[in-house]
Amino acid sequence: METAGIAVRNNLEHILYVIEQNAADADEIGQTSPESLQVLRESGLLGTFIPFSYGGLGKNVLEATRLIERLGSVDPSIAIIAFQHMSVISRILEWGTEEQKNKYLPLLASGEWLAASAWSEKGAGANKQNLGTIAQPLGNDKWKVSGEKTFTTGAGLADLYLVLVQTGENEADFLYGNSGQSFFLIETNTLGVSANSRLNLSGMRGSSTGFIEMNNCIVSPDALLGSVGQAPSIISHIRESGMSLGAVSVGISDRVLTLAKAHLIKRNLANNQIFHFKMSELSTLLEASRSLVERAASGNDELSGSLSYQSKVFASEVSEKICRDCQQIMGGGGYMRGQAIERLTRDARAVALMGPVNDLAKEITGREMMI
């Protein structure tokens, strides 16, 4: 058992090394590194919390969260691709039929298939209201799906998209999602699906975040995840899984503090008391954010649901502060293109803008406190 544990650790260290080596180039050209993605897909780690019975590693969400943190410390773009993949896995585990689990989970566990979430649209951003992507029932039991999604991480890389669509009338507004909405699992090879990752992002430039277009795609009823109109309750249960994008931010914070420490030692500034105070303050914030993210992911806490959003908000705000303060510590060199700190600072900003955006996450958790 111990030997197997060491093998997994060595494998992870090798994967992280390869991903780190490619991160700067991926950022520069604005494309996901094929080599980084390949080592991750072949590692089996993308199936971390898929049960053994479906071909996964049978671990829990906390283990997956720690993996996302490690990925975030070497390349946050790869970390968010992995995070979105795991989010779709969670939804299939929670709401999928046995047929859907048997069909998709082994492929997603082995990394043969990659999954992505296509919810956001140009006219339906933060709170996913007013969707333009429509699924119409056809007389022959099938559905016709049409519309365009934007900001899909892993666009063009994924083999399976979890797509949020309008299937009925907007009758009641929810804070996140709307009534009359449903989820479909749409395979990339479905006729009418096209993708491009041409969004010229400021950070997370190696995440292939882009557009998915569905042009009169015909899908069968077994592509529905959950039942018709069930999307709002699926969305509201997501945080119960404890998965928090905050893990990506914790990884960024950890890496940036390491870079700042190395700089201080190299420049003979490590004995300066002002930097002792600063490094102590920042590492306390890092540990607080890690604790919150891991507490949410442990799932054995009655607060887990709210903690998942709160930890995401806190960890992303902390990582932005750590990036800013460490850029100051690292001086002009830290402000130069090609320096890891500069790239990670741009990447850190994105987490606050990702689903749910921080303001919406605060709105949801704050409102619940008043009940």
Ligand SMILES: Cc1cc2nc3c(=O)[nH]c(=O)nc-3n(C[C@H](O)[C@H](O)[C@H](O)COP(=O)(O)OP(=O)(O)OC[C@H]3O[C@@H](n4cnc5c(N)ncnc54)[C@H](O)[C@@H]3O)c2cc1C
């Ligand atoms: C790097 C990156 C990767 C992403 N990956 C994905 C992905 O894989 N799949 C996907 O579906 N989407 C993804 N998104 C989109 C993301 O989830 C958000 O939906 C999107 O960034 C916000 O939409 P918008 O830009 O249209 O903002 P808008 O909807 O225009 O909102 C602008 C701002 O208004 C405020 N705001 C708006 N509505 C509310 C509200 N109800 N309560 C409180 N404040 C509010 C917030 O501050 C918000 O930032 C990604 C975004 C980024 C930056």
